Amino acid sequence: MCGGFNCLKNSLISLNILYMLVGALLIYVSWSGKLESPYTDNIPVVTSIEICGTFLIVLAGLGLVGAVKHHQVILFFYMIILFILFVTQVIVSYTCMNMSTEREKTIATQSWSNTDYDSKLRFQKDFNCCTYDVSIRALTDMSCLNIPCCTDKFAMNCECPTCENKLQNNLRNVFQLAGFWGIVFSFTEIFGVWLAKRYRNQKDPRAHPSAFL
Numbered sequence: 001m002c003g004g005f006n007c008l009k010n011s012l013i014s015l016n017i018l019y020m021l022v023g024a025l026l027i028y029v030s031w032s033g034k035l036e037s038p039y040t041d042n043i044p045v046v047t048s049i050e051i052c053g054t055f056l057i058v059l060a061g062l063g064l065v066g067a068v069k070h071h072q073v074i075l076f077f078y079m080i081i082l083f084i085l086f087v088t089q090v091i092v093s094y095t096c097m098n099m100s101t102e103r104e105k106t107i108a109t110q111s112w113s114n115t116d117y118d119s120k121l122r123f124q125k126d127f128n129c130c131t132y133d134v135s136i137r138a139l140t141d142m143s144c145l146n147i148p149c150c151t152d153k154f155a156m157n158c159e160c161p162t163c164e165n166k167l168q169n170n171l172r173n174v175f176q177l178a179g180f181w182g183i184v185f186s187f188t189e190i191f192g193v194w195l196a197k198r199y200r201n202q203k204d205p206r207a208h209p210s211a212f213l
Contacts, residue, residue, distance in 0.1 A: 008199040012067040015192050019060035022185045026053030029178050049096070049178045052089050056189075059085065063192070067199065075200040079193050086189040089182050096179030099172070108132075108168045121146075123163060130160035132167065 027050055059081055066074035099107075112120070112132040124130060128149045149160040 005199075005202045005205055008195065008202060009067055009070070012192075012195050012199050013064060015188070015195060016060040016063040016067065018188065019063070019192070020057050022188065023053040023056035023060065025181065026050065026056065026178075026185070029181055049092060049182055052085065052092065052182065055085060063196070066196070070199075070202075070204050072200060075196050079196045079200070082189050082196070083193050086186055086193070089186040089189070093179040093182030093186060096175040097183065099175050101168075104168050104172060104175075105164075108164065108171055111171070112163070112167060123167070124160075127163060127166045127170075128160065129163040129166055132163050 029049065031050070059078065062074060063078050063082070065071065066078050109132070115123075124147050128147060130147050130150055147160055
C-alpha cells in the first residue's frame with residue numbers, strides 16, 4: 001500500500017496533473033455547449049461549471065507547489081479550498097442533472113428572449129423551426145422567411161414547428177453532459193483532500209531528524 005513519503009508525494013503530484021486535465025475538460029464541455037447552443041451564455045448553472053473548471057486548474061497549480069515543496073501552509077489551504085470546491089461542484093452538477101421540466105422551460109424562455117438575432121436565426125436553421133412559441137410568431141418576424149420548412153412568404157402562415165421543445169431538449173442535453181462529468185470528477189477531489197492530509201502529516205526523510213514538518 002502507498003503510505004511512504006515519496007509515494008504519497010508522487011501520487012499527489014499525479015493527482016493534481018489529473019485535476020488540470022479535468023478542469024480543462026469541464027471548460028471544454030461548457031464551451032462546447034455554448035458553441036453548439038449560444039443561448040446558454042446567460043445560464044448561471046452552465047457558467048458555474050466553467051468557473052469550477054478554471055478554479056480547479058488554478059488550485060491544481062497550488063497543489064503542485066505544495067506537493068513538491070511539502071509546504072505545510074500551502075497544503076492546509078489546498079485541502080480546505082479543495083473540499084469547498086468539491087461541495088460546490090457536487091451541488092452545481094446535481095442541479096444540472098435534476099433540473100425540473102418547469103425550470104427548464106423557464107430557462108429556455110429566458111435564454112431565447114436574451115439571445116441575439118443572429119443566434120436565433122442560426123438555431124432556427126439548424127433545427128428547422130420557426131420562433132420560440134407560436135404566440136409570438138408574427139408578420140414582423142422576418143427570421144422565419146429563410147427557414148427551409150417555411151415556404152410561405154408570411155411568417156404568420158409558416159408551417160414550421162416552433163423551437164420551444166427543440167430548445168428545451170438541447171438545453172437538457174447540455175445540462176446532463178455538464179452535470180454528469182462534474183459529478184464524476186468531483187469525487188476525485190475528496191480523494192485529493194484525503195491524500196493531501198496524509199502527505200502533510202508525513203515527515204520529510206531529507207529534513208533534519210529532530211524536525212517535524
